[in-house]
Structures are given as C-alpha cells and as structure tokens.
Amino acid sequence: xxxxxxxxxxxxxxxxxxxxxxxxxxxxxxxxxxxxxxxxxxxxxxxxxxxxxxxxxxxxxxxxxxxxxxxxxxxxxxxxxxxxxxxxxxxxxxxxxxxxxxxxxxxxxxxxxxxxxxxxxxxxxxxxxxxxxxx
Amino acid sequence: xxxxxxxxxxxxxxxxxxxxxxxxxxxxxxxxxxxxxxxxxxxxxxxxxxxxxxxxxxxxxxxxxxxxxxxxxxxxxxxxxxxxxxxxxxxxxxxxxxxxxxxxxxxxxxxxxxxxxxxxxxxxxxxxxxxxxxxxxxxxxxxxxxxxxxxxxxxxxxxxxxxxxxxxxxxxxxxxxxxxxxxxxxxxxxxxxxxxxxxxxxxxxxxxxxxxxxxxxxxxxxxxxxxxxxxxxxxxxxxxxxxxxxxxxxxxxxxxxxxxxxxxxxxxxxxxxxxxxxxxxxxxxxxxxxxxxxxxxxxxxxxxxxxxxxxxxxxxxxxxxxxxxxxxxxxxxxxxxxxxxxxxxxxxxxxxxxxxxxxxxxxxx
Numbered sequence: 001x002x003x004x005x006x007x008x009x010x011x012x013x014x015x016x017x018x019x020x021x022x023x024x025x026x027x028x029x030x031x032x033x034x035x036x037x038x039x040x041x042x043x044x045x046x047x048x049x050x051x052x053x054x055x056x057x058x059x060x061x062x063x064x065x066x067x068x069x070x071x072x073x074x075x076x077x078x079x080x081x082x083x084x085x086x087x088x089x090x091x092x093x094x095x096x097x098x099x100x101x102x103x104x105x106x107x108x109x110x111x112x113x114x115x116x117x118x119x120x121x122x123x124x125x126x127x128x129x130x131x132x133x134x135x
Numbered sequence: 136x137x138x139x140x141x142x143x144x145x146x147x148x149x150x151x152x153x154x155x156x157x158x159x160x161x162x163x164x165x166x167x168x169x170x171x172x173x174x175x176x177x178x179x180x181x182x183x184x185x186x187x188x189x190x191x192x193x194x195x196x197x198x199x200x201x202x203x204x205x206x207x208x209x210x211x212x213x214x215x216x217x218x219x220x221x222x223x224x225x226x227x228x229x230x231x232x233x234x235x236x237x238x239x240x241x242x243x244x245x246x247x248x249x250x251x252x253x254x255x256x257x258x259x260x261x262x263x264x265x266x267x268x269x270x271x272x273x274x275x276x277x278x279x280x281x282x283x284x285x286x287x288x289x290x291x292x293x294x295x296x297x298x299x300x301x302x303x304x305x306x307x308x309x310x311x312x313x314x315x316x317x318x319x320x321x322x323x324x325x326x327x328x329x330x331x332x333x334x335x336x337x338x339x340x341x342x343x344x345x346x347x348x349x350x351x352x353x354x355x356x357x358x359x360x361x362x363x364x365x366x367x368x369x370x371x372x373x374x375x376x377x378x379x380x381x382x383x384x385x386x387x388x389x390x391x392x393x394x395x396x397x398x399x400x401x402x403x404x405x406x407x408x409x410x411x412x413x414x415x416x417x418x419x420x421x422x423x424x425x426x427x428x429x430x431x432x433x434x435x436x437x438x439x440x441x442x443x444x445x446x447x448x449x450x451x452x453x454x455x456x457x458x459x460x461x462x463x464x465x466x467x468x469x470x471x472x473x474x475x476x477x478x479x480x481x482x483x484x485x486x487x488x489x490x491x492x493x494x495x496x497x498x499x500x
C-alpha cells in the first residue's frame with residue numbers, strides 16, 4: 001500500500017491533549033461536562049452549549065464511513081499519492097471526522113462500512129488519525 | 136489584479152451613468168489585494184463614508200448587495216460600488232489553498248488528508264446519492280443546461296453544448312464527480328453599483344430592484360456535519376420573506392454552480408423542490424432557457440462561462456440583472472422576467488460555507 005503524506009500541524013493549547021494521546025496510540029476526545037456532547041474538533045469550550053468544563057476520555061477508535069471520495073488528482077505532495085480515499089468517518093461516539101481510509105483497493109470502500117483507527121507517524125509532525133476497513 | 140478591479144469598477148459606473156466621484160461606499164472581499172477596502176479606495180480614488188469587506192468566499196458579492204441596500208436604507212451612503220477580480224488561471228495559488236487556513240483552529244484536523252475543493256463537493260455528492268438515490272446522469276443534466284446557454288455566449292470559456300453521456304465519460308476528478316461536473320478556472324472580474332431610490336430616479340439606465348436578502352453561515356457545529364443540505368435553508372427563507380414572494384413566483388434563477396452538486400442541493404434548499412428531489416427536478420430540461428420551469432445561469436454560469444477569482448457570486452448577480460433588463464442573449468432571454476433569484480455559495484458546500492440569497496425585481500416592482 002502506498003504511504004500517504006503526514007503533513008505538519010500546529011499544536012495549540014486547544015488540541016495538544018489530542019495529539020499527545022495519539023502519540024501514545026490512543027484516540028482521546030473531549031466531552032462536555034454540562035451537556036455530554038462529544039466535541040469535535042477538539043477545543044476547550046463546548047460549541048453545543050457554551051460550557052467551558054470538558055473532560056477528555058479515550059474513544060473506541062471505531063466508526064463507520066459517512067461519506068467518501070477517491071481523489072484522482074491530488075495537489076502538491078498529494079499528487080503522487082493519488083488515487084487515495086478521503087472520507088468523513090462517523091465515530092461511534094458521534095463526531096464525523098475528516099480522514100483517509102487506508103486500503104489497497106478503493107473500490108472496497110462503501111458508505112456505512114465499519115472502520116477502525118490507525119495512528120500514522122511522520123517525521124517532525126504530530127501523528128495523524130486515519131482509518132482502515134474493519135473486519 | 137488591482138487593475139482588473141479598476142476596469143470593472145469604471146465599466147459598471149459608466150453603465151450606470153455615474154462616475155467614481157459619485158461613489159460614497161465601497162465593498163470588496165478576500166480577492167481584493169493589500170489592505171482590502173483601504174488599499175482599493177486609495178487605488179480607485181474613492182472618498183467613502185461606508186466600507187464593508189465581508190468575506191464569505193464566492194458568495195461575498197451576493198451578500199454585499201444586501202449589505203449595501205441595508206446601508207443605503209439606513210442613510211449611511213447613496214452610491215455603493217462592489218468589485219471582484221482575480222487571475223486564478225494565469226497566476227496565483229490553486230483554488231482552496233491559503234496560508235490563513237493553516238492557522239485556523241480546524242486546520243490541524245482538516246489539512247492533513249489531501250483535501251481538494253472537488254473532493255469536498257464529491258463527498259457531498261456521494262452522500263446525496265446514498266440518501267436520495269441521486270445519479271451521475273442527473274448531476275450531468277445541470278452541466279448540459281449550462282452548456283446549452285453558453286453556446287450563445289461569445290465570451291464563454293466553454294461554448295460547446297455537451298450531452299449527459301459526455302459528462303459521464305469525462306475523467307473522474309474525485310468520485311463521483313467528473314471533470315465536466317466542475318466549474319472552469321478563469322481570470323476576470325465584475326462590479327456592481329447599488330444606489331438609493333433618489334439616485335436611481337436620476338439615472339437613465341434601466342434598473343433592477345433589491346427586494347429581499349438573506350445570508351447564513353453553515354458549519355460543522357459540534358462535529359455532526361450533514362453534507363446533504365446547505366446554508367440556503369436559512370438564507371432562502373430570509374430573502375423570500377423580506378421580498379414577500381415564494382419560489383413559485385421566481386421567473387429566473389442565478390444559482391451558484393461551482394459544481395453540479397452545488398446547484399442540486401441549492402435548488403432543494405431554496406424550496407424549488409423537496410429535499411432529495413433535486414435530481415428529478417433537473418432531469419426534464421427544467422433549467423433550460425427560455426422555456427424550462429426555472430431557467431438558470433443563462434450566461435453559461437461557472438460551469439461553462441467563467442468563474443473569476445474562483446468566486447462565482449458576482450457574475451450570478453450580473454446575469455440576473457441582464458435578465459431583468461431584458462438584455463440577456465436573445466436565445467436565452469426570458470420573454471418577461473419580472474422576478475429573479477440570485478444565490479451564492481462560498482467556502483465548501485455543506486461543510487463550512489457562507490450562503491447568500493437575493494430576490495431582485497424589475498425597477499417598478
């Protein structure tokens with residue numbers, strides 16, 4: 001399988017716990033103490049209710065494909081990676097996250113397909129959360 | 136780039152029968168170089184008492200018309216100039232790339248996966264197909280209608296009429312979107328002048344009247360993104376409500392057409408058909424002028440005519456004004472276009488976007 005780029009990302013106080021957990025192989029997400037919403041993308045306040053008390057927890061790393069596309073023409077460093085699968089995955093905890101589905105055969109990907117998290121590491125960049133088709 | 140802003144500004148003012156010294160309000164968006172309205176006011180030699188640089192991507196200029204009308208109603212200004220220009224074809228970065236995006240809070244969660252603009256719209260199309268059974272053939276009908284109009288426009292970038300099969304047979308860019316589902320990338324610009332009723336009465340040129348305006352952002356909220364609808368579900372009712380009309384009253388529509396799916400979702404969200412019925416709505420020639428149920432984008436739109444600065448809102452307003460003035464190409468001019476709708480889609484469809492809707496009427500409306 002072709003490897004995908006691991007582009008840089010700016011670590012901020014809002015997202016540092018997410019990337020620290022990912023570095024340890026965990027998918028951690030913030031949950032609002034007031035309204036129970038699982039907040040995506042990670043931040044220090046709840047966009048659903050305005051609450052500012054959130055607690056990080058370890059998510060299952062499982063979900064299902066909400067939508068996807070096979071990108072035939074990538075830009076920049078992604079040009080050589082094409083074709084690759086770009087997708088929104090709905091985590092079992094609720095959020096729909098933008099990601100890649102790692103697969104030898106993009107034609108195997110379907111909306112609704114079960115997927116599981118893969119943590120990919122690169123040089124000089126925080127790890128990136130991707131998924132592969134689940135069994 | 137600034138020069139194109141100046142050329143279109145002078146062209147629009149001249150068309151209106153005005154000069155740059157008459158302008159007392161200036162509107163521009165993210166395509167304006169330098170310090171936005173400050174740089175441009177100096178470059179254009181404007182003495183303004185009102186400025187607005189609302190940036191919502193390609194829909195900005197549709198929103199600016201509403202903002203200008205509101206500012207005029209509040210007696211903040213009398214003659215508002217709105218400009219757009221860009222050279223994405225012969226210079227500048229590819230669509231959808233900007234250094235500012237890296238610093239946005241969503242950046243670390245969205246910029247690491249090889250996202251492209253067509254891919255974002257492709258995922259909306261894929262989900263729409265999944266939920267409603269929309270087909271590639273139905274999406275292609277949007278391009279076919281635009282191409283039938285563009286063949287009459289000598290300035291169109293793509294003037295050749297195409298068939299559904301030709302759209303389907305064009306290469307996939309991001310599944311399920313083909314090359315011919317995508318708008319063109321062209322250089323160019325456009326400008327609008329919005330004036331007070333008093334100034335309007337003094338001008339010889341036939342006018343269009345702003346009857347209603349609505350705008351809304353749509354975003355992922357708390358992470359439960361839904362790709363099947365757009366901000367038009369809010370901007371549309373606001374504009375229709377202000378104008379006191381309904382979708383059934385609209386004679387002509389300029390619908391933002393960055394991609395075929397953009398048009399399909401927008402038609403549903405504006406209430407021209409029920410949610411999920413967009414594919415069926417566009418399939419029987421509904422969008423083809425002059426006889427379709429809802430003729431759209433009679434200049435050929437972004438799909439065939441132009442998409443200057445990768446921002447299609449400006450040209451959408453301009454073609455609607457042509458229809459209301461009776462100055463569209465005779466082959467696509469509606470016999471009596473009394474009410475026109477303009478809809479702009481900025482940002483990324485259904486994902487993080489700015490929607491803006493205008494209802495325009497003839498000057499006696």
